[in-house]
Amino acid sequence: xxxxxxxxxxxxxxxxxxxxxxxxxxxxxxxxxxxxxxxxxxxxxxxxxxxxxxxxxxxxxxxxxxxxxxxxxxxxxxxxxxxxxxxxxxxxxxxxxxxxxxxxxxxxxxxxxxxxxxxxxxxxxxxxxxxxxxxxxxxxxxxxxxxxxxxxxxxxxxxxxxxxxxxxxxxxxxxxxxxxxxxxxxxxxxxxxxxxxxxxxxxxxxxxxxxxxxxxxxxxxxxxxxxxxxxxxxxxxxxxxxxxxxxxxxxxxxxxxxxxxxxxxxxxxxxxxxxxxxxxxxxxxxxxxxxxxxxxxxxxxxxxxxxxxxxxxxxxxxxxxxxxxxxxxxxxx
Amino acid sequence: xxxxxxxxxxxxxxxxxxxxxxxxxxxxxxxxxxxxxxxxxxxxxxxxxxxxxxxxxxxxxxxxxxxxxxxxxxxxxxxxxxxxxxxxxxxxxxxxxxxxxxxxxxxxxxxxxxxxxxxxxxxxxxxxxxxxxxxxxxxxxxxxxxxxxxxxxxxxxxxxxxxxxxxxxxxxxxxxxxxxxxxxxxxxxxxxxxxxxxxxxxxxxxxxxxxxxxxxxxxxxxxxxxxxxxxxxxxxxxxxxxxxxxxxxxxxxxxxxxxxxx
Numbered sequence: 187x188x189x190x191x192x193x194x195x196x197x198x199x200x201x202x203x204x205x206x207x208x209x210x211x212x213x214x215x216x217x218x219x220x221x222x223x224x225x226x227x228x229x230x231x232x233x234x235x236x237x238x239x240x241x242x243x244x245x246x247x248x249x250x251x252x253x254x255x256x257x258x259x260x261x262x263x264x265x266x267x268x269x270x271x272x273x274x275x276x277x278x279x280x281x282x283x284x285x286x287x288x289x290x291x292x293x294x295x296x297x298x299x300x301x302x303x304x305x306x307x308x309x310x311x312x313x314x315x316x317x318x319x320x321x322x323x324x325x326x327x328x329x330x331x332x333x334x335x336x337x338x339x340x341x342x343x344x345x346x347x348x349x350x351x352x353x354x355x356x357x358x359x360x361x362x363x364x365x366x367x368x369x370x371x372x373x374x375x376x377x378x379x380x381x382x383x384x385x386x387x388x389x390x391x392x393x394x395x396x397x398x399x400x401x402x403x404x405x406x407x408x409x410x411x412x413x414x415x416x417x418x419x420x421x422x423x424x425x426x427x428x429x430x431x432x433x434x435x436x437x438x439x440x441x442x443x444x445x446x447x448x449x450x451x452x453x454x455x456x457x458x459x460x461x462x463x464x465x466x467x468x469x470x471x472x473x474x475x476x477x478x479x480x481x482x483x484x485x486x487x488x489x490x491x492x493x494x495x496x497x498x499x500x501x502x503x504x505x506x507x508x509x510x511x512x513x514x515x516x517x518x519x
Numbered sequence: 520x521x522x523x524x525x526x527x528x529x530x531x532x533x534x535x536x537x538x539x540x541x542x543x544x545x546x547x548x549x550x551x552x553x554x555x556x557x558x559x560x561x562x563x564x565x566x567x568x569x570x571x572x573x574x575x576x577x578x579x580x581x582x583x584x585x586x587x588x589x590x591x592x593x594x595x596x597x598x599x600x601x602x603x604x605x606x607x608x609x610x611x612x613x614x615x616x617x618x619x620x621x622x623x624x625x626x627x628x629x630x631x632x633x634x635x636x637x638x639x640x641x642x643x644x645x646x647x648x649x650x651x652x653x654x655x656x657x658x659x660x661x662x663x664x665x666x667x668x669x670x671x672x673x674x675x676x677x678x679x680x681x682x683x684x685x686x687x688x689x690x691x692x693x694x695x696x697x698x699x700x701x702x703x704x705x706x707x708x709x710x711x712x713x714x715x716x717x718x719x720x721x722x723x724x725x726x727x728x729x730x731x732x733x734x735x736x737x738x739x740x741x742x743x744x745x746x747x748x749x750x751x752x753x754x755x756x757x758x759x760x761x762x763x764x765x766x767x768x769x770x771x772x773x774x775x776x777x778x779x780x781x
Contacts, residue, residue, distance in 0.1 A: 265610075394629065400621055404611060407604055411571050412677065413597030413625035458612030 191462040194455060198466060202473040206247065209476045210239035213483045242370045245378050246479040246493070247472035249370075249438050250448070252385045252430040254471025255392055255464055257445025258452070259427050262399045262460065263420060267453075267508055268333055270445040271431045275339025276313045277442065280428075280435040282343040282350075283309025285362045289350045300380050306436035310428040313339055318424060368439035368494025370479050377437045384433030389468065391426040395419060396460035403458055441475070441494045443501020448474050450508065521548040524681065524713055525570060530579035531737075532565055539565045540576065541737035549680075552707045552714040554724035554745065557734035558758060563717045564605070566734060567683050570715070571602050597625035601674035603684040606667055606691075611658035615669045618658055619644055622673040644676035648702055664695030671702060681713040682706070689719060696720075700727050722774045725749065726767070733757050749773040 211217045217239070221231045257270040271277055287305035320335050347366070351359045392399075398419050401409040410416050434441070448471040449463075456466045475493070478500075482493045525547035532540040539562045547553055555563050568574045569581065572588060581588040583599070601622070611618060623637040645651045648668050653661065661669060667687065674682045687703070688696040704727055706712050718724055724731050724745060731748045733741040741753050748754060754762050754775075764773040 397621070397624060397627065400613075401624060404613075404618075404621070405604075405607075405609055407568070407573050408602075410573050410593065411597065411600075411602035411604070412622060413594040415593045453612075459617065 191456055191459070195462065195465055195469070198469045198473075202247075202469045205473045205476050206243060209243045209246075209480045210235055212480055213239065214488050237374070241375045241378060242373055242479070243476055245373045245381075245438065246370050246476045248378070248382065248385055249434045249441065250444055250475025251468040251472040252389065252434050253441065253444040253475070254448040254452070254467040255389055256427045256430050258449035258460075258463060258467050259392055259399065259423050260445070261449055262403045263423060264332060265403060265405065267446065267450045268505065269336075270449075271310075271427060272440070272442045272445055273333060273505075274313070274317050274336035275343065276310050276317070276428065276431050277435055277440040278340045278343035278347075279313030280306040280310040280432040281366060281440040282346050283307070283312075283432070284365070284436045285347045285350050288362050288365070289354050289358060300436070303380060303384070303433060303436040307428060307432035309343070310432040310435070313343070314424050314428050364492070365439045366494075367492035368441035368497070369482070369490070369492040370438055371490060373437060381433040381437050384429045388426040388430035388433070389464075391422060393464055395423060396464050399423075399460040399464075400458070403460075439492075439494055441497055443497045443504065444471060444475055444478075446508075447497075447501055447504050450504075521550065523547070524549040524551075524584065526580075526582040526585070527566075527570075528580045528582075530566070530569065530576050530581065532562075532569065532574060532576040532578075539737055540569070540579075542579070543734075543738055545732060545739050545742065547713070547715060548730070550707075550711050550713055551730050552703070552728040553716070553730045553732060554728040555715065555717045555732045555734055556719065556721055556724050556748075556757075557740070561734045562737040563734050564685055567602070567685055567715065567717055570683060571600055572596060594625045597677065597679070599679040600681040600683060601677040601679050603667075603670045603674050603682065603687060605685045606663060606689070611666075614655055614657050615650070615661070615672075616641065616654040618669060619654075619673050619676045622677040626678065640676045640678055644672040647675060647706065648672040662695075664691050664698070667691065667695070667699060668702070671699065671706075675706065680711070681715070684714070684716045686718060687716055688723065696723075703727065721748070721754065725772055725774055726770070746772050749775075 211219070215231065215234055217231050217235050222235050253271075257272075260270050260274065261267050263269075283305035284302050286309070287302045316339055317332070317335065321332065347362070351362055354362065398409070398414055401412050401414050402419075406416060449467055452463055452466045452470055456462050475497075478496045479493045482491045482496050485491055523546050525545070527543065527545045527547070530540050530543045531538065543562070543566065555566065557563055565574060569576050570588075572593065575589070583591060583596075588596070613621065619641045620633065620637065623633070623640060626637060627633070645654055648671055650665070650668050650672050653665055653669060656665075658666065658669065671682075671684075671687070674684075684703075688699045691699065700723055703714055703716070707714050714728070716724075716728065725748060728745050731741070731743065731745045732739055733748070733753070735757055740757055741748065749762075749764050761778065763776050763778060765776050766772070767774050
């Protein structure tokens with residue numbers, strides 16, 4: 187095991203760069219470096235590379251980073267690896283908001299932010315408020331109860347989404363369903379510009395609060411006694427997380443389990459010091475989702491498997507493994 | 520007359536309509552070693568949690584050096600008061616040294632890194648508690664006694680003049696219990712720190728602290744010098760039980776001996 191945390195970060199950055207460089211070349215159409223660099227060769231391949239593959243890989247990377255640090259933040263706040271925006275129902279809230287937008291179909295934007303993102307954010311906020319109120323009114327709410335509440339919130343919003351699909355016409359219904367599976371097929375550069383501000387603001391906040399996250403991981407009473415203004419810090423963290431999760435989900439759909447697997451594995455690799463952990467999550471989360479997306483393109487090519495299906499196939503067993511591992515103790519972090 | 524550190528007036532606090540603190544008033548004097556004893560469920564933990572604003576009681580006032588507690592920022596409060604919670608089986612994913620560094624949080628500002636002052640405070644805390652050999656150990660690998668000592672070291676590293684402890688030695692073996700109290704006495708006498716310790720161990724309270732407060736049914740039943748508590752049937756009334764006292768062979772204080780059961 188490498189002890190030096192900075193070395194770990196550098197190694198993972200190099201790995202991530204390699205993934206970023208290679209992933210756009212792989213797919214239904216294999217592209218060689220040569221055909222991108224040489225302007226006289228094969229225009230179609232270059233177009234595929236620059237217009238389709240590169241934005242796709244970039245958005246997969248920033249989505250993965252955002253989902254990973256959101257997951258990390260929730261895990262640390264609730265001191266449990268099973269508590270993530272996805273399992274606690276924030277993602278399904280955002281999904282509900284975005285699906286509602288597809289159905290209502292009013293094209294609008296606020297200050298340049300796409301309507302779907304705004305709706306997703308509001309949906310995420312509803313879930314967050316429910317979780318927040320639950321954790322407030324019942325002091326000492328166990329994480330187990332919290333997760334059950336998350337299951338309930340998930341069911342609740344899933345049935346809303348089903349209802350929206352039911353009253354939608356065929357094309358709307360299909361586009362909602364396809365989007366719910368999560369994927370990067372139809373994204374372009376504009377989507378990146380759309381969600382990048384959300385993710386930059388959210389992750390900057392979390393990077394600045396990494397010492398507070400370290401203290402929260404010790405338990406709330408200790409954090410308060412060390413001088414953390416608990417409610418204020420938690421509110422800011424909830425806000426930052428909803429920003430990022432809803433930004434990502436509004437564009438690429440509710441991709442699950444990345445925010446559970448990546449932070450948990452990152453903790454095992456680099457330890458619990460959030461000053462390093464947050465950066466490993468950014469690097470590793472991004473690279474992980476790019477890899478999953480690449481898999482989704484090549485596994486049964488020419489058919490593309492939605493990337494959400496892949497992360498869920500990996501994440502389901504992982505969740506159960508965590509549950510078994512933690513069965514004698516409520517804390518998994 | 521010593522200066523008053525905490526001036527607690529008419530404090531009431533309820534959990535789910537169950538009154539835990541009932542119009543409680545108490546003064547805690549600067550540089551005292553105060554033990555708070557009393558039956559289970561009497562409100563001891565709740566009271567100390569109010570002192571560091573883990574709980575914010577809706578009724579009553581707490582003044583710290585004559586300033587209302589709610590007027591002091593959490594960070595400012597943490598500079599003055601450290602807290603050692605009840606021993607828990609919680610996971611602490613850090614080494615002892617990292618744990619002590621985190622206790623310097625109230626002194627850090629967001630854009631500066633750890634200063635020489637912070638490092639010095641941490642080294643000193645390890646020295647005073649004789650825990651230098653534990654500094655690189657992971658918290659989760661420490662024994663209960665070692666972990667508790669690191670918590671006290673962290674409270675020292677935090678740098679305040681007041682340390683509040685909740686059951687500092689419960690569940691510890693006699694040696695570790697003795698070590699903990701020895702260190703607390705040392706901190707109290709040499710560093711002139713105010714110690715507020717919640718405990719069930721009446722003998723340690725009598726032997727090691729200057730003052731004792733008895734908390735029962737959310738009210739202060741007794742407050743006075745620690746050797747007074749064995750007189751006038753005070754303990755009998757508090758715990759509704761007969762007590763037998765003997766003089767400690769090496770000091771003048773009366774302590775409790777366990778009853779013989781026939």
